[in-house]
Amino acid sequence: MSGGHATRSRRALALSLVFSLLTWAILSSALAGDDFEFRQSQIRLEDGIYYLDATMDSAFSEEALEALNNGVPLTIIIHLQIRRVNAWLWEDSLLDRQMRYAIRYKPLSERYEVYRLPGTSGRGFETREAAIRALGELQNVQLIAQDKLDEEEEYEIQIKVFLDIEELPLPLRPMAYLKPSWKLSSGWSKWPLSP
Structure with a gap:
């Protein structure tokens, strides 16, 4: 009993x-709250292809910045989708792409570097602030051909940015999964796309 x-x-x-x-x-x-926030965006049509230019503010937590200053690269994923407005949840996206960028500090040269993955080299910067600002500049991102869109439909671009915890060194990951200061994300931003 x-x-x-x-x-x-x-x-x-x-x-x-x-x-x-x-x-x-x-x-x-x-x-x-939002740790990455899009301030402005421009969608343009050139030679039958839509392109995106956008500017994003990145607010990394103190823990993430400390790791960066100690040589730990931080990887962000930019998830892009183009969907019909009011599409069903199970409906396929016309575009579903993830782009990966990294920022790292190189102690020997005392410079910060921003680069697109896969790859190991990119643009160098004297200050952390300049590198973070460059990380938030998306330019000439090719989206979709105009002829893939139905003129009778309405579409929207959806974009989300988040820190990729899986790319952190193994000893940091358990803490990053548990602490909110490592769960950095923008949530979804949406903009109309007219055929």
């Missing part, structure tokens, strides 16, 4: 702990 009571108590404690952790995770992600 007492063994059954102890088992129920342990289960209740375990469920309570799981519920508390889930509540903490939901609240911390809700309080985090």
Whole structure:
């Protein structure tokens, strides 16, 4: 009898702990806010192809900046989609692409570098602020051919940016998964795209 009571108590404690952790995770992600934010965008049509230029503000957490200053590269993923306005959830996107960029500090040269992955070299900068600013400049991003769009439909570009925790060194990952200061994301931004 007492063994059954102890088992129920342990289960209740375990469920309570799981519920508390889930509540903490939901609240911390809700309080985090946007860490990457798009300030402006321009979509242009050239030779039958749509291109995107956009500027993004990047607000890395203190922990991420400290890691960067200690030589840990930070990788961001820019997820682009083009979808019909009011498309069903299961409907395929006309475009679904992820672009990966990295920023790193090179202690020997005392310079910061921003580069597109895959790749190991890119543009160098004297200051961290200049490198972060360059990381947020998207230019001449090819989107889709105009003839792939139906003139009778309305479309939108959806874009989201987030820090790729999987690219952090293995010893940093467990902490990055648990701490809200590493869950850096913009949420989805949407802009209309007219055929």
